[in-house]
Amino acid sequence: MTPLPAIRTSDLTKRYRSAMALGGLTMAVAAGEIFGFLGPNGAGKTTAVKILVGLTPPTSGEAWLLGERLGDREVRRRIGYLPELFRYQEWMSAREVLILHCTLMGMATAGRSSAIGEALEIVGLTDRGRDRVGTFSKGMQQRLGLAVALLGTPELVFLDEPTSALDPVGRHDVRQIIQNLKARGTTVFLNSHLLTEVEYVCDRVAVIDRGAVIALGTIDELRGTSHELRLHITGAAEDIGRVVTPFGPYESKGEWYRLRHVETRQVPELVAGLVSAGVHVHAVEPVRETLEDRFLQLLGGDADGHSHDRPADTP
Ligand SMILES: Nc1ncnc2c1ncn2[C@@H]1O[C@H](COP(=O)(O)OP(=O)(O)OP(=O)(O)O)[C@@H](O)[C@H]1O
Numbered sequence: 442m443t444p445l446p447a448i449r450t451s452d453l454t455k456r457y458r459s460a461m462a463l464g465g466l467t468m469a470v471a472a473g474e475i476f477g478f479l480g481p482n483g484a485g486k487t488t489a490v491k492i493l494v495g496l497t498p499p500t501s502g503e504a505w506l507l508g509e510r511l512g513d514r515e516v517r518r519r520i521g522y523l524p525e526l527f528r529y530q531e532w533m534s535a536r537e538v539l540i541l542h543c544t545l546m547g548m549a550t551a552g553r554s555s556a557i558g559e560a561l562e563i564v565g566l567t568d569r570g571r572d573r574v575g576t577f578s579k580g581m582q583q584r585l586g587l588a589v590a591l592l593g594t595p596e597l598v599f600l601d602e603p604t605s606a607l608d609p610v611g612r613h614d615v616r617q618i619i620q621n622l623k624a625r626g627t628t629v630f631l632n633s634h635l636l637t638e639v640e641y642v643c644d645r646v647a648v649i650d651r652g653a654v655i656a657l658g659t660i661d662e663l664r665g666t667s668h669e670l671r672l673h674i675t676g677a678a679e680d681i682g683r684v685v686t687p688f689g690p691y692e693s694k695g696e697w698y699r700l701r702h703v704e705t706r707q708v709p710e711l712v713a714g715l716v717s718a719g720v721h722v723h724a725v726e727p728v729r730e731t732l733e734d735r736f737l738q739l740l741g742g743d744a745d746g747h748s749h750d751r752p753a754d755t756p
């Protein structure tokens with residue numbers, strides 16, 4: 442029997458007065474999967490998460506979390522959530538924030554101390570537990586938010602832009618935390634507009650734009666396959682030309698050659714031909730399209746990455 446998906450949605454929509462924030466989301470996230478929800482500003486990522494965690498009702502459509510219909514109160518205890526924008530009371534200590542959330546979750550008193558210790562440990566705030574939130578840097582506050590989301594070992598965690606306030610070391614730490622969550626079987630739904638973040642940790646990604654999923658698949662599926670090959674070779678130009686020409690169009694710049702269309706299975710033949718012609722082969726690299734190239738193509742392709750902050754389609 443296939444296990445139930447951790448998340449399933451069917452034609453989920455959210456219409457605000459001036460905007461269609463989510464235009465019919467249908468997807469499934471498998472249990473234990475790290476799923477990236479990638480899209481430009483205003484695409485509908487936060488709206489989707491808010492609907493799933495029960496903060497706002499959908500206009501129409503259905504969804505199931507951990508096998509239960511959206512709105513099931515018991516399921517909420519099994520879910521963790523790091524909101525996009527949050528602020529804790531400045532006068533509370535990190536531990537007090539976590540105690541408050543243990544209470545809100547209805548966690549038994551006996552288990553709280555170890556749950557809080559574990560959450561602080563995971564996010565690297567063990568030594569700062571007794572300090573007030575008001576003395577925390579932005580990145581430390583984000584780590585505390587993550588600790589709240591991970592409190593009590595939830596089965597499913599929603600992270601809405603978890604690294605927006607973090608420095609490169611912090612981003613790396615969060616990637617590690619997500620990988621550790623995966624190792625223990627937790628499902629993670631990660632909202633992000635950071636391609637590298639998604640590229641490093643996600644099993645599958647949905648690209649969302651103006652409320653609609655425009656692509657869904659593994660990172661490799663989204664990138665697509667390229668048949669371009671880059672060669673670093675030295676030797677007589679006429680020898681190189683003789684061997685390379687039958688493999689289709691190419692360009693060269695100094696010692697680097699770029700072949701436009703070579704199937705993987707042709708590579709040994711190409712390299713053997715070069716070697717037997719006395720050419721020295723220093724490097725053979727397939728040219729992969731980056732996720733960023735693909736992302737920009739999907740979104741209608743601008744290079745500056747700024748023109749997507751536009752209002753969603755009005756009804
Ligand atoms: N409470 C609201 N009232 C009216 N419109 C809203 C509300 N919340 C979101 N919207 C609109 O819905 C659309 C999607 O917003 P959403 O916050 O889901 O985007 P996002 O993908 O999370 O963007 P970002 O990357 O900037 O966080 C936007 O056009 C936004 O203006």
Ligand SMILES: [Mg+2]
Pocket residue numbers: 486487488525601
């Ligand atoms: Mg958002």
